[in-house]
Amino acid sequence: MSESSLFLQFLFSGLTAGAIYALVALGFCVVENSLRIVNFAQGDFLTLGGFFMTTFLLSLKIPWPLAALCSILAVGLCGYLLERIALRSAKTHDPLTLIFITIGASIFIRGLIKLFWGKNPRIFPPLITGEPIRLLGASLTRESLLILAVGFFCVTILHLFYRVSRSGKALRAVAYSPRAAALIGLPVGFLNSVSFFLAGALGAVAGLLIVPVTGVSFDTGVILGLKGYAASVLGGYGSFPGAIAGGLLLGVMEALVAGFISSGFRDVFAFALLFCVLAIKPSGLFGTHEEERV
Amino acid sequence: MAEKRPKILKVENLSKNFGGVQALRGVSLNLRAGEILGLIGPNGAGKTTLINIVSGVVREDAGTIFFEEHLLNELSPWQRAALGLARTFQHIQIFAGLTVLENVMCGAHRLRKTGFWETFLRLPRAVAEEDECRRQALSILSELGLADKANLPAENLPYGEQKKVVIARALASRPRAILLDEPAGGLNEKETEELGEIILRLREKGLAILLVEHDLNLVMRICERVVVLNQGEVIAEGPPCEIQNDPRVLEAYLGK
Amino acid sequence: MSSGLKRDRRILAGLATAIGMIPFLINNPYYLTVLNLSALNILTVCGLTLLIGYAGQISLGHAGFWALGAYGSALLSLKTGLNPWLTTALALGFTLAVSAGMGFTVLRLKGNYLVMATLAFNLAVYFFLVEAEELTGGPPGLPGIPPYTLGSLAFVTDLAAYYLIWPVVLITLFLTFNLVHSGEGRALRALASGEIAAACLGINPRRYKVLAFVLSAAYASLAGSLYAHYFSFISPKTFDIFFSVELVAMCLFGGKGSLWGAVLGAGLLTPLPHFLSIFDEYRDLIYGGLLMGVLIFFPDGLSGLMRKLYGRKAP
Ligand SMILES: Nc1ncnc2c1ncn2[C@@H]1O[C@H](COP(=O)(O)OP(=O)(O)OP(=O)(O)O)[C@@H](O)[C@H]1O
Numbered sequence: 063m064s065e066s067s068l069f070l071q072f073l074f075s076g077l078t079a080g081a082i083y084a085l086v087a088l089g090f091c092v093v094e095n096s097l098r099i100v101n102f103a104q105g106d107f108l109t110l111g112g113f114f115m116t117t118f119l120l121s122l123k124i125p126w127p128l129a130a131l132c133s134i135l136a137v138g139l140c141g142y143l144l145e146r147i148a149l150r151s152a153k154t155h156d157p158l159t160l161i162f163i164t165i166g167a168s169i170f171i172r173g174l175i176k177l178f179w180g181k182n183p184r185i186f187p188p189l190i191t192g193e194p195i196r197l198l199g200a201s202l203t204r205e206s207l208l209i210l211a212v213g214f215f216c217v218t219i220l221h222l223f224y225r226v227s228r229s230g231k232a233l234r235a236v237a238y239s240p241r242a243a244a245l246i247g248l249p250v251g252f253l254n255s256v257s258f259f260l261a262g263a264l265g266a267v268a269g270l271l272i273v274p275v276t277g278v279s280f281d282t283g284v285i286l287g288l289k290g291y292a293a294s295v296l297g298g299y300g301s302f303p304g305a306i307a308g309g310l311l312l313g314v315m316e317a318l319v320a321g322f323i324s325s326g327f328r329d330v331f332a333f334a335l336l337f338c339v340l341a342i343k344p345s346g347l348f349g350t351h352e353e354e355r356v
Numbered sequence: 357m358a359e360k361r362p363k364i365l366k367v368e369n370l371s372k373n374f375g376g377v378q379a380l381r382g383v384s385l386n387l388r389a390g391e392i393l394g395l396i397g398p399n400g401a402g403k404t405t406l407i408n409i410v411s412g413v414v415r416e417d418a419g420t421i422f423f424e425e426h427l428l429n430e431l432s433p434w435q436r437a438a439l440g441l442a443r444t445f446q447h448i449q450i451f452a453g454l455t456v457l458e459n460v461m462c463g464a465h466r467l468r469k470t471g472f473w474e475t476f477l478r479l480p481r482a483v484a485e486e487d488e489c490r491r492q493a494l495s496i497l498s499e500l501g502l503a504d505k506a507n508l509p510a511e512n513l514p515y516g517e518q519k520k521v522v523i524a525r526a527l528a529s530r531p532r533a534i535l536l537d538e539p540a541g542g543l544n545e546k547e548t549e550e551l552g553e554i555i556l557r558l559r560e561k562g563l564a565i566l567l568v569e570h571d572l573n574l575v576m577r578i579c580e581r582v583v584v585l586n587q588g589e590v591i592a593e594g595p596p597c598e599i600q601n602d603p604r605v606l607e608a609y610l611g612k
Numbered sequence: 613m614s615s616g617l618k619r620d621r622r623i624l625a626g627l628a629t630a631i632g633m634i635p636f637l638i639n640n641p642y643y644l645t646v647l648n649l650s651a652l653n654i655l656t657v658c659g660l661t662l663l664i665g666y667a668g669q670i671s672l673g674h675a676g677f678w679a680l681g682a683y684g685s686a687l688l689s690l691k692t693g694l695n696p697w698l699t700t701a702l703a704l705g706f707t708l709a710v711s712a713g714m715g716f717t718v719l720r721l722k723g724n725y726l727v728m729a730t731l732a733f734n735l736a737v738y739f740f741l742v743e744a745e746e747l748t749g750g751p752p753g754l755p756g757i758p759p760y761t762l763g764s765l766a767f768v769t770d771l772a773a774y775y776l777i778w779p780v781v782l783i784t785l786f787l788t789f790n791l792v793h794s795g796e797g798r799a800l801r802a803l804a805s806g807e808i809a810a811a812c813l814g815i816n817p818r819r820y821k822v823l824a825f826v827l828s829a830a831y832a833s834l835a836g837s838l839y840a841h842y843f844s845f846i847s848p849k850t851f852d853i854f855f856s857v858e859l860v861a862m863c864l865f866g867g868k869g870s871l872w873g874a875v876l877g878a879g880l881l882t883p884l885p886h887f888l889s890i891f892d893e894y895r896d897l898i899y900g901g902l903l904m905g906v907l908i909f910f911p912d913g914l915s916g917l918m919r920k921l922y923g924r925k926a927p
């Protein structure tokens with residue numbers, strides 16, 4: 063392969079991985095845009111999505127579009143329950159404590175997965191099949207295309223939802239000031255649940271897309287969750303376009319470092335770069351700096 | 357005569373724009389040692405912004421600030437405080453989780469001479485300093501009638517007493533000038549009365565006081581000089597009796 | 613002397629007495645190992661409490677500082693043959709330099725960005741340890757680290773290590789109590805409670821944040837060195853981000869408002885997984901559930917709960 067088509071090949075694989083990171087990052091953003099906390103169970107939503115899908119598709123033999131829908135709803139429900147049962151009962155507003163409740167939840171969910179699905183990895187066949195598409199000497203699988211398409215579909219829908227629809231605007235109001243939102247009669251608790259439902263659903267979508275490629279085991283979500291978190295911080299925490307940009311950038315960067323420098327040092331570079339970005343631009347690439355008012 | 361007293365705080369041509377809102381436009385004022393200067397004006401006039409800029413919490417767009425012989429513009433808030441310039445906040449900003457006494461002892465931070473190692477190893481100098489700091493804080497508290505509350509969590513005190521605690525906290529730094537942002541806001545008549553007495557006593561000790569206040573009765577009673585701010589501009593300045601009858605001031609407060 | 617410090621010193625004296633006697637009652641080496649690990653975690657979480665509870669900053673990267681202490685001291689003593697005591701001090705110095713540098717750049721960040729930056733530091737250290745095989749031995753780890761010695765006594769057995777590690781931890785606790793009951797500790801808490809108000813009293817936010825950060829990194833580094841020379845074997849796996857997360861979980865579980873929270877959190881959560889290993893199936897469920905439960909219902913952690921029960925004011 064020529065140098066340039068090699069580059070293109072790495073770019074494609076980077077974009078595909080990046081789209082997954084971006085989807086996970088979107089889940090973080092959705093929660094940031096209502097509850098203003100980091101939900102470290104986001105990665106486990108992805109794992110749950112993958113496992114639900116294996117059960118619906120392979121054990122219950124439900125056709126895939128329906129199985130996918132069921133998985134998305136099921137994980138959405140898990141997200142809803144996490145907010146409704148755990149976070150809303152919390153007797154504190156301290157963000158760090160709330161974050162560690164989600165970390166507890168993450169460990170708990172992994173325990174549940176081990177209990178129900180065991181420790182062995184599972185996989186299901188690709189949702190779409192077909193010859194890879196060849197482009198300037200590099201090839202792009204149909205699955206990658208699907209992942210990219212779904213990624214862009216999700217961000218468009220979310221963007222419209224938040225900018226245009228009434229509930230989306232209400233959610234943003236809650237993020238801006240929960241107290242003011244409650245005062246003007248917005249159902250703050252319900253809206254927070256909705257955002258966790260959305261986060262769960264987004265996690266499930268990422269899971270559905272990644273499992274045919276890599277398989278799923280109880281801890282798949284851990285590292286992907288971290289990468290998604292890194293992506294959203296890189297893009298500017300809470301910004302939807304930032305999540306997409308951060309995800310794709312992280313994916314491409316990793317692929318290029320792995321391809322041209324050393325696959326082993328891929329992660330060292332990725333995180334060292336992230337560290338540098340933050341040192342130079344403390345609010346990420348697309349983040350806005352907020353000033354405290356006194 | 358008053359004008360002989362040295363200017364301790366000099367603010368010249370201060371301007372500040374908050375994304376389109378011109379909070380201050382070329383404001384100048386002087387605070388003299390041992391004087392109580394009232395700063396009044398309708399809501400949004402820019403009073404808090406002025407205090408924020410002088411204390412370094414907000415950066416000015418233009419203008420200079422001198423405190424004694426020091427040019428403050430490039431200094432951070434903690435450096436300004438370390439020079440002996442204290443302030444209080446409109447929204448109290450008490451340290452929750454600390455007791456009343458500890459809140460006040462925090463105020464004495466700029467007077468501390470022992471560093472990390474001395475306190476870590478608890479060397480005699482650190483112990484002595486800590487004891488002295490506690491004694492001073494207690495004496496300030498008893499002056500303000502709060503001695504019996506010293507060991508309560510500060511955030512559990514009623515609003516009026518919290519307002520006193522933050523004044524005590526500012527005083528513990530033995531400042532030469534103090535900027536009070538609406539100290540009487542939310543206080544009842546009796547508490548306001550008391551507050552007036554406290555502020556007058558501070559002046560006796562030679563402290564320069566900038567008093568931002570909506571309670572005009574209080575301002576007229578204790579200030580020697582009043583500056584009126586409206587939409588970021590100084591519209592009047594003078595002794596209380598003149599200000600009270602100034603048509604521009606009436607217009608600013610009551611509208612046309 | 614403030615009554616708070618007096619009380620804390622009394623409790624500490626009681627704890628020290630109990631710790632001193634435990635080996636006479638228990639001589640199962642496995643239990644001693646778990647107790648030694650608890651002590652090292654208490655040391656680290658004590659530093660984290662200063663950083664999180666007192667200075668109000670967050671770090672999910674302290675396993676990285678453990679790694680600097682452990683690998684730093686182990687490699688130096690292996691490659692140069694220097695005395696482990698000396699290499700421990702050198703590793704500590706190195707960690708101080710790294711954390712001070714980090715403190716000045718990273719502590720400008722707030723909230724998520726700080727969490728991510730410290731995570732990124734931890735991950736970068738971890739992947740470096742895994743990849744730089746020639747230097748660090750890579751994933752299989754680094755065996756044969758020499759133990760601490762004192763004359764002809766080598767601290768190799770669990771019992772000997774017990775009587776080395778615990779005194780170090782107790783002395784550090786003693787000194788840290790001095791610190792939190794002084795003007796420095798007050799300044800830290802003021803900073804966590806309101807940065808702007810604190811700055812307006814002359815407290816330099818940057819200095820105190822960096823101080824807490826550097827101090828907590830130093831405690832972690834010391835714990836790491838003690839760990840390396842005690843077990844004589846280290847591998848990168850010990851220093852991954854899950855350990856960082858676990859350390860902060862201990863801090864919150866015990867209660868970040870007080871140093872006793874560090875003792876309780878690390879003292880209880882360190883042995884827990886070892887005991888839960890009997891029912892391996894449910895380990896994560898119980899651990900995760902317990903963490904959630906305590907933080908949901910007692911957000912101030914166990915020390916907060918005890919304070920409520922006994923109606924006492926914390927230091
Ligand atoms: N941090 C900020 N960002 C944006 N606008 C601000 C900020 N601080 C103040 N302002 C604006 O500047 C103007 C002056 O505000 P300031 O708080 O100084 O008024 P004030 O005289 O203290 O009023 P009040 O009597 O209500 O306290 C107002 O229009 C306010 O909305």
Ligand SMILES: [Mg+2]
Nearest residue numbers: 403404405446
């Ligand atoms: Mg104001």
